[in-house]
Amino acid sequence: MQDGRFTSPYTPNTDDDRRRMLDAIGVRSFDDLIADIPAEHLNPHIDLPPPTSELELRREIGAMAEQNAAPGDYACFLGAGSYRHFIPAIVRSVATRSEFMTAYTPYQPEVSQGTLQAHYEFQSLVCQLTGMEVANAGMYDGATSMAEAALMAARVTRRDRVAVLDTVSPAYRQVLETFVDSQGIAIDTLSPGSLQIGEGTACLLVQQPNFFGYFEEMEAMAEAAHSAGALLVVAVDLTSLGMFRPPSEYDADVVVAEGQTIGVAPTFGGPYVGIFACKQRYVRQMPGRVVGKTVDTRGRDGYVLTLQTREQHIRRERATSNICTAVGLIALMTTLYMSSLGKQGLRRVAELCYHKAHYAASLIERIPGYSLPLSGAYFREFVVQCPKPVAEINDALLERKIIGGLDVSDQAPNGMLVCCTEMNTKEEIDRFAEALAEVANQ
Amino acid sequence: MTSTPKHDLESLNRRLLMERSVPGRVGYTLPPLDVPEQEGPPAEMLRDDLPMPEVSEGEIVRYFSQMSQANFSIDHNFYPLGSCTMKYNPKLDDEMASMPGMSEVHPRQQEAGVQGALKLMYQLQGYLAEMTGMAGASLAPMAGAEGELAGMLMTRAYHLANGDTGRKKVLIPDSAHGTNPASAAMAGFDVVPIPSDEEGNTDLAALQAAVGDDLAGFMLTQPSTLGLFDTNILEVMRVVRGAGGIVYGDGANLNALIGLVKLGDLGFDVVHSNLHKTFTQPHGGGGPGAGPVIAGERLKPFLPAPVVEMSRGPDGTERYTLGAPPQSIGKMGAFHGNFGALVRAYSYIRTLGDEGIRSVSRDAIINANYILSQLRGYYDLPYDRHCMHEVVFSARNLKRAHGVSALDVAKRLIDYGVHPPTMYFPLIVEEALMIEPTETESKETLDYFIDVMKTIAQEAAESPDLLHDAPHDTPNTRLDEAAAARRPNLRWRP
Numbered sequence: 045m046q047d048g049r050f051t052s053p054y055t056p057n058t059d060d061d062r063r064r065m066l067d068a069i070g071v072r073s074f075d076d077l078i079a080d081i082p083a084e085h086l087n088p089h090i091d092l093p094p095p096t097s098e099l100e101l102r103r104e105i106g107a108m109a110e111q112n113a114a115p116g117d118y119a120c121f122l123g124a125g126s127y128r129h130f131i132p133a134i135v136r137s138v139a140t141r142s143e144f145m146t147a148y149t150p151y152q153p154e155v156s157q158g159t160l161q162a163h164y165e166f167q168s169l170v171c172q173l174t175g176m177e178v179a180n181a182g183m184y185d186g187a188t189s190m191a192e193a194a195l196m197a198a199r200v201t202r203r204d205r206v207a208v209l210d211t212v213s214p215a216y217r218q219v220l221e222t223f224v225d226s227q228g229i230a231i232d233t234l235s236p237g238s239l240q241i242g243e244g245t246a247c248l249l250v251q252q253p254n255f256f257g258y259f260e261e262m263e264a265m266a267e268a269a270h271s272a273g274a275l276l277v278v279a280v281d282l283t284s285l286g287m288f289r290p291p292s293e294y295d296a297d298v299v300v301a302e303g304q305t306i307g308v309a310p311t312f313g314g315p316y317v318g319i320f321a322c323k324q325r326y327v328r329q330m331p332g333r334v335v336g337k338t339v340d341t342r343g344r345d346g347y348v349l350t351l352q353t354r355e356q357h358i359r360r361e362r363a364t365s366n367i368c369t370a371v372g373l374i375a376l377m378t379t380l381y382m383s384s385l386g387k388q389g390l391r392r393v394a395e396l397c398y399h400k401a402h403y404a405a406s407l408i409e410r411i412p413g414y415s416l417p418l419s420g421a422y423f424r425e426f427v428v429q430c431p432k433p434v435a436e437i438n439d440a441l442l443e444r445k446i447i448g449g450l451d452v453s454d455q456a457p458n459g460m461l462v463c464c465t466e467m468n469t470k471e472e473i474d475r476f477a478e479a480l481a482e483v484a485n486q
Numbered sequence: 487m488t489s490t491p492k493h494d495l496e497s498l499n500r501r502l503l504m505e506r507s508v509p510g511r512v513g514y515t516l517p518p519l520d521v522p523e524q525e526g527p528p529a530e531m532l533r534d535d536l537p538m539p540e541v542s543e544g545e546i547v548r549y550f551s552q553m554s555q556a557n558f559s560i561d562h563n564f565y566p567l568g569s570c571t572m573k574y575n576p577k578l579d580d581e582m583a584s585m586p587g588m589s590e591v592h593p594r595q596q597e598a599g600v601q602g603a604l605k606l607m608y609q610l611q612g613y614l615a616e617m618t619g620m621a622g623a624s625l626a627p628m629a630g631a632e633g634e635l636a637g638m639l640m641t642r643a644y645h646l647a648n649g650d651t652g653r654k655k656v657l658i659p660d661s662a663h664g665t666n667p668a669s670a671a672m673a674g675f676d677v678v679p680i681p682s683d684e685e686g687n688t689d690l691a692a693l694q695a696a697v698g699d700d701l702a703g704f705m706l707t708q709p710s711t712l713g714l715f716d717t718n719i720l721e722v723m724r725v726v727r728g729a730g731g732i733v734y735g736d737g738a739n740l741n742a743l744i745g746l747v748k749l750g751d752l753g754f755d756v757v758h759s760n761l762h763k764t765f766t767q768p769h770g771g772g773g774p775g776a777g778p779v780i781a782g783e784r785l786k787p788f789l790p791a792p793v794v795e796m797s798r799g800p801d802g803t804e805r806y807t808l809g810a811p812p813q814s815i816g817k818m819g820a821f822h823g824n825f826g827a828l829v830r831a832y833s834y835i836r837t838l839g840d841e842g843i844r845s846v847s848r849d850a851i852i853n854a855n856y857i858l859s860q861l862r863g864y865y866d867l868p869y870d871r872h873c874m875h876e877v878v879f880s881a882r883n884l885k886r887a888h889g890v891s892a893l894d895v896a897k898r899l900i901d902y903g904v905h906p907p908t909m910y911f912p913l914i915v916e917e918a919l920m921i922e923p924t925e926t927e928s929k930e931t932l933d934y935f936i937d938v939m940k941t942i943a944q945e946a947a948e949s950p951d952l953l954h955d956a957p958h959d960t961p962n963t964r965l966d967e968a969a970a971a972r973r974p975n976l977r978w979r980p
Contacts, residue, residue: 049841050841052837052838052842052845054573054576054925054926055845055925055926056926056928057928057929061928062849064929065853065855065856066852069855070859071855071872074851076872077852077855077872078715078872080714080715080717080871080872081715081746081747082719085747085751087746087747088747088751090840091840092613092617092835092843093836093839093840094839094840095838095840095841095842096836098578098837101582101836101837102578102582106587107602108603108605109585109586109587109588110587110602111587111601111602111605112587112591112602113595113599113600114587114590114591115590115591116586116590122595125820125821126593126594128590128592132514132543134543134546134547136584138547138551140580141550141551141554142559142561143554143555143557143559143561143562144557144771145559145768146559146561147558147560147769147770148565148567148570148572148769148905149769149771149772150771150772151908152558152896152897152906153962154897154900154962154963154965155905155957155960156557156558157553157556157962158553158556158557159557159771161500162550162771163772164976165978167976167977168502168504168978171977173538179977181772182773184628184632184819185628185819185820186820187819188632188818213820215817215821219816219817219819222790222815222817222818226673227672285533288531288533290533293533302820309589310590310591310593311583311588312593312821313820313823313825314825314826314827315825315826316820333772335976336975336976337970337975338965338967338969339966339969340962341955341964342963344496344963347965348965348967350967350971350974350976351974353971355664356664357663357911358664359668360668360677363664363668363671366632366634366665366671366672367631367632368629368631368665369760369772369775370772370773371773371774372769372770372771372773372774373768373770373771373773373774374770374773374774376771383503383546384513384514384543385513385538386511386512386514386538386540386541387507387536387537387538388512388540389513389516390536390538391536393516398524398527399523399524400519402524402525403521403524421527421528438596439596439598442596442599447592450594466516466517469520470521473521
């Protein structure tokens, strides 16, 4: 405050600076600069709260944060597309370096080699983990990545139907609908047991493991898709790939994934990063940014944004996608996570998840009234059939400082989708099982 | 070229992770399994090999730290990249977004357990609607281009809801960002470009000729990508709305208008706001951003889901819930938008408040006009009138006289420690140099930049090779982009 007036800490120029600049411009006042704006609409009343100091704002937003039941204080068994995993300190420490954080998209490669090389590392490690031939530098999230894969399949095959399994995340299927409907692409929803794929179908979209946590029979999926001339698009769980077969082994054409599981905090749903990888032959139909290796005028290695003729700033309405700003920093976080965990750690995390989830399931299925309605192999999520409405159970769990699994009773009677990761201790899992037993009888 | 020890070190430092990998090295610790080991899955489900790097923690930190130093960033120096609004990103906002009560919250938690997060989103929806003069907002779109797509899908849904199935055409100025035509096409529209007149405004005659009963809408960036306030705006509104079209506002240049004029008051039906431009979410080397879509009464029912709604209990307590507008176009992503960016925008808006928000556009406009006035005569000005928050010069005078291009000028700026402006955009300006200083730069910084630009103009005349060979002191000199596209090398291979 100066003389009762608010001075923004983010705008350095003073009244005196402005006066000198306006004089240099050759106008009498600021209003002369904005004479093009219709006067009747100028300087409207704006109903915003008054300026707030840093100290006050910390208190205010801190109070809002305290109104949230943050996992950590609570034992959390929620997954369903966003997962709590341990994130080594270096992920945050390095990714928040302001050289990475406050740089723009690397349009000027000579001053962006940090971002560019990090993106190239990201593309490389995504290929190593998924077994796929090429990857882009990232999409907004897993769901939009899958929708863009469907659009790419339609371009590649010149077909206008896509088939999606009903075991794919409902949220992903809703985003798919938003993206393809306006382009005249029809969606056929199939169940894994009856894979009727017509000749006009561009792709089959499968989630592995599926939304309920269970593994699909991927050879059958690939056979069904490919025999109809359709592409196989698989949404994989990256954490599971520390242990389970990569999608290249069952001949996936396009692999998408939610990158949040490898190094990004849940953050109430975003920002995350969508993984997009495919076979080499589709590289020029990929959406999104791609970094390539090249040489400079002195013959030294360096990196640039490449294959840009696919993109909106060159191709405009004929671009492969409208995507521009994506999620470079989040891709960097996942790169740091993959570097840190590496060959041994990624496997170890997957094993911890697997054994803890199966331990939790073994306790829960022994509780009277609870059962596991689905059979087959699963990774870190499974469906529990509860003796009463899941909403009631979750309310009672919350009072015990436990965040229960997702209510999926719209898809399985009294179904709760339970998730365990390495973040859940044995003590938490035991307490969860005891609490489930208690609340069943309340 | 002689190989100096420094260069050997450079190539050593740039080795990729897989090249640094040594079997047995680890970069993590994890707790032991504390539950009884369970029966494993069938062996055929497991992978044989996991070809990921094995690197120790300190090596990773050093590698990425060295890499980071090859980046130019806004924290480092002046970044006048036109249309990108590279303003200072407040550190407070980062801290607010990373509080555990914000960053650890799971998107599927019951609403009762996330009232703080929902309240913040509800208030931000209201602030954005208020500042743009609109009726409602959805925070779901995860970047500007996704906000555009949402706006175009809402336009489509609006016409279809009116039984108006023949409205297939979207008009877009020739100066527009590439995302505009790409987004309209993704929403299923046919794109028709509209030329700009000699003042840089929408060509009204061309607009009149293009509208008809097949018109779905007009996508307009105000101020335009020329940095000019389109003085035909009220007439544009009359023509487009008269033909039954929707007017979409690209909020990329909102930094010029915030606090000064509301787009809704001018007649826009729907706009998006790039929170990573106007509202200081750091750009992160290419995102994350956030692109909330903000609508007037006509399009509000079609906003994407979710939107946060507020109701009051019998005792007057506020309760926030996630809902969907009645005729919503659907979901734009798996969850609720890029919440981390929303927290930062909220923190920024609350810091500035009603009084501070007006200083944003005022100082952005003065700064841009100051640069315009001081470089007039050194570089061509294709539209010589007062600009808004950015100014577009042309280097065609240097090109004709000395064979020096906009690219050469841009690269030479790097030698002087300044990030290049946006080059060769908008497409309608030959040898374009688009300069956006933002409000967060001091007069001293602008004076330095102006001096440098004058020096470069002089160098172009006296020693053009200095410019052709620039930049000189960066980790790489100019890179062969044609070779990169011809033979794509997009990943490490063994």
